[in-house]
Amino acid sequence: MNDIKIVNVVKFVVLILLVKSWPIVAQQISLQSDVSWQIKLGAAAIVSAPAWVGNDEQAAVVPYFSAQYGNWSFGVEKLVEYQLPLTKDIKISWGLKPRSDGFNPEFSFFSAWSKNKIFDGYQSQDTEFLTYSTFQWSWININLAYDITDNSAASSANVSLAIPVFDNNRGLQVKVIMGVNVFSKEYVNYYYGITAEQSDVSVGRREYLVDDYAVNVSLGIQIIYPFNRQWSIMGNVNYTQLDNMIIDSPLIEGNKEQQAIVALVYSF
DSSP states (O other): OHHHHHHHHHHHHHHHHHHHTOGGGOOOOOOOOOOSEEEEEEEEEEEEEOOBTTOOOEEEEEEEEEEEETTEEEESSSSEEEEEEOSSSEEEEEEEEEEOOSSSOSSOSOOOOOOOGGGTTOOOOOOEEEEEEEEEETTEEEEEEEESSSSSOOEEEEEEEEEEEEEOSSSOEEEEEEEEEEEOHHHHHHHTOBOTTTOBGGGTBOOBOOSSOEEEEEEEEEEEEESSSSEEEEEEEEEEEOOHHHHTSTTBOOSEEEEEEEEEEEEO
16 A cells, blocks of 8 residues: 555656646746735635535635735734745745644534534544645645644645646736645544544444555646736635545545635735
8 A cells, every 4th residue: 555655656746847847837936025014815715525424515704814024924824934935946935834624623614514423422633733844846836744733743745736727917827736645644543533432333433543644636726817906816626536544434425525715805
């Protein structure tokens, strides 16, 4: 199992390097020189189709916020991040972000969760806070993260490729994003595992723990359309194929997850 997963990840990295050698679609990232505040406010509509047993589609409207000052940025998804541009194409960043990937977490945008009996008496997992490091080379992104709260003590890695497929030079941008997410066994057991204390065979919640890592593969489309200098709309549709380590959990009934986000943003 390990060998197959490693081979698949290596194939994906090789694909990235081959596509990167095609310079026509390379996109440069400008060095950060503006030290004034750049703030974005707005609202986002989120629709999600999780793989939890008996969980229907979820929908929520949430506030959107991000701020940048020099090399520092702040937001909801990434609480704080420091970016260090090395060249126009290469950038390294470090930051802190929350993670609540489990069923019915304490902090969630969604309120509609499965009422299936398998979750009767199930105790949701606590929110984690991750430190992460990111290496970005043009439209290639490599991210490493680790839980510092010691809730799961899990590590994870992400390799993604954002391919620009359309740019009308007036602001409209369309990108196809392919990604591979690798999660340690601690992550799988924390969010999808069932310990002896959590197990209850009367509702079908048998004990489930793994000793292998998981590899999820995702494919998405990102669209950004600015109406003018201040107003813009952003959209993102994402499909994730789950690893068998996650699919085999008694808490999961599907093999995929989908999410769509549309945000209206005002920049100043």
